[in-house]
Amino acid sequence: MSSPKVVFGFHAVGVRLKTAPQSILEIYFEPTRRDARMRSFLEKVAQYGVKLVEADGLRLSKLAGSHAHQGVAARVQAVQLRTSLDELLEDLEARNAALPPAQRTPPLLLVLDGVTDPHNLGACLRVADGAGAHAVIAPKDHAAGINATVAKVASGAADTVPYFMVTNLARTLNELKERNIWVIGTSDAAPQSLYQADLKGAVALVLGAEGEGMRQLTAKTCDALVHIPMRGAVESLNVSVASGVCLYEALRQRQVHIA
Structure with a gap:
């Protein structure tokens, strides 16, 4: 089993509580915070029977590695979403084969090349979750990995969207093409x-x-x-915003197609 890691903030800890409560070792909270949001959060924790530990702001900041913990942090075991990209695509293919054509969901993947900022990665994971993308892919040698900052910015999506770091991105893209997945880049x-x-x-x-x-x-x-058409003075969008534009256009087209 992998070493425990820390997630922090109401969204990130709340999603982990909802999707994989068994993976939470303990939740630390700031007892001096007694507002409605904290009370509601603690009531949910009590329902799942997860261990609660009181901690002051300094201890929470040390645990999270950030002052943006909102008074909540959790020590958790990693959740394995899928062991490999191949496994995910094979599962999706098998699931689609068992459904009538109108109910099938073609793969929708987000590939990030050179996104090394954890804040950008977290935002990309969040928008990928919102748009229903099946996975996010990045190269091992030129990308941010999942850490506490990514998990916080992703607001729980780091636990719901598979993130695959591949050794050779060009080779992986060619393998996707062999699976009849159309690879579209932005430029x-x-x-x-x-x-x-x-x-x-x-x-x-x-x-x-x-x-x-x-x-x-x-x-x-x-x-x-x-x-992506740009009508104003700026020349480009932040990668997470651009990801949202692209993924939601794919979602729009698919919904129109189904309708």
């Missing part, structure tokens, strides 16, 4: 708009870090490149 220089792309089928949306964008090999591996 300011792309002639085609995001809104001209067909995102109703199996798709992996690839975004690079703000400013630098995707690496050249990653861009070359994509089946197509699209741009």
